[in-house]
Amino acid sequence: MGITPQEYQQRRQAFMAEIGQGTAILRSAPHAVMHNDVEYNFRQDSDFYYLTGFNEPNAVAVFAPHHPEHQFILFVQPKDLAQEIWVGYRAGVEGAKEKFGADITYSIQELDEKLPEYLKGGDRLFYHLGRDEKFNQTILQHYQRLLATRSKRGTGPTALEDPGQILHQMRMVKSPAELDLMRRATAISAKAHLWALEYARPGLYEYQVQAEIEHLFRLEGAAGFAYPSIVAGGANACILHYVENSAQLQDNELLLIDAGACYDYYNGDITRTFPIGGRFTPQQKTLYEIVLEAQKQAIAAVQPGHSYQSSHAAAVRVITQGLLDLGLLRGDLEELIEGEKYKPFFMHGTGHWLGLDVHDAGIYKIGPEKDAWTNFAAGNIVTVEPGIYISPYIEPAEGQPEIPDHWKGIGIRIEDDVLVTETGHEVLTAAVPKEIKELER
Known part of the structure; x- marks a missing residue:
């Protein structure tokens, strides 16, 4: 019993068919603090989980159907034995690619460097402005830079849309x-x-x-x-x-x-x-x-x-x-x-x-x-x-x-x-x- 890798792939394909030439960015859920330095058990963001099945924090999924090589990209926490001893095992960059079907995976530390490659070819940016204000600003800054340089490239997103309008119809x-x-x-x-x-x-x-x-x-x-x-x-x-x-x-x-x-x-x-x-x-x-x-x-x-x-x-x-x-x-x-x-x-x-x-x-x-x-x-x-x-x-x-x-x-x-x-x-x-x-x- 459970959702197979094939079903997750079918969901991603259906989602990317809807976003067309756009690029979608989904952020994982954060760890929630119960009190002081004690955290609640981690629970993944439902939209993120629906498309990936990936159950770790501090991750970003990018969907770029227009990209010639990579349509499903995951940015994840790298393996770190010291951290894993304290808070649990991580899939890591290679493990996430192998287990969750991404075309390519990167360390989350590489997000700012690699993300523009998957945004510049899209005509729209699908992103939900959530509660993580710092990450919201990261995405908006990428979007603004691409807007400012679009006239010199001839490509890039000119609209910001919420992916929930598509995903939530699918989830119904x-x-x-x-x-x-x-x-x-x-x-x-x-x-x-x-x-x-x-x-x-x-x-x-x-x-x-x-x-x-x-x-x-x-x-x-x-x-x-x-x-x-x-x-x-x-x-x-x-x-x-x-x-x-x-x-x-x-x-x-x-x-x-x-x-x-x-x-x-x-x-x-x-x-x-x-x-x-x-x-x-x-x-x-x-x-x-x-x-x-x-x-x-x-x-x-x-x-x-x-x-x-x-x-x-x-x-x-x-x-x-x-x-x-x-x-x-x-x-x-x-x-x-x-x-x-x-x-x-x-x-x-x-x-x-x-x-x-x-x-x-x-x-x-x-x-x-x-x-x-x-x-x-x-x-x-x-x-x-x-x-x-x-x-x-x-x-x-x-x-x-x-x-x-x-x-x-x-x-x-x-x-x-x-x-x-x-x-x-x-x-x-x-x-x-x-x-x-x-x-x-």
Whole structure:
């Protein structure tokens, strides 16, 4: 299981066909510092990794389809035994060429000297202005020098473009090999959620449930969590990105778990909400039924050719109608939706693309018009995650009723990962139960 060298080569060829006579430069991710001189585990930039499979920092990939000899060029850290003893082995200049299929490799120290050779023949420069300001300035200086001397050569880039506009369209459609990795990531994620459903009980602490989930991720071969796990009991579930995970679980409260595994760079993302003591209260059950129906309607809208927004619209309609029926909203359904009066209870989108990144690369809007949304296509993977959150501190929308106390402190979200197929969709995370009769005990 994994992406083969041949697939990486095919990706590069497809990318270079799109940039035509341009030159593209991609920078590896930096090491991130946790505190003082302690670093986080290195995680490669996803675009860089998508085209190269190269998993070291301080590297640059150049793509120059117009060059007569070298179309794929890697600048990497050279071998250095003293450094490798401390921080790990390096492929080195020769190893990177042999293993990762570059036409030529150089030491990263040679970048300023060698880069102009691959820029001067291109008509455009593709580079994403990222967070590394020093490197941004390096690239811009090369670009400016080439612009200043173009009239004497007759060649060189005259436009600067972001390669993400091409790469992110490519990344939206998963290959068979990517789908295998996604299935593994979601299967590990599902197994951890199944264990959490069995393990969680009143008196435990949120962090104990978190520990069980993340222990199982590693036990099953995942690199770890795809994002900091959310284990939120009671009113903590009303905090969308709650990660403190320190409270004690109480009977008669709900537990919201939003957790996913990362497997070979690909990510799962699942949320389930269930009663800690085994039984929903009447208010919890009523709200849960609304969210569950909203999710089912939103998943049904995930079809090839359907607008991305159609899934969100389906969820919004069910949730708004449910809140209206309960008296938590009042007014005309269509006007409530148009005026977004549901937002104090459901303030986020219904999903996002999923893949190499948890909030994966991909286009949502294709124009400024209200209905100018990307259509789902076979090979897309999207999360579907509606919710209702009634914070203890909720402020109703203008003109809407005050919220009775017996509703406050309930937060519910249900999330699945959904693959768009040629004929419909497949729920990759269906192994984790979500029906009330399956969650109660």
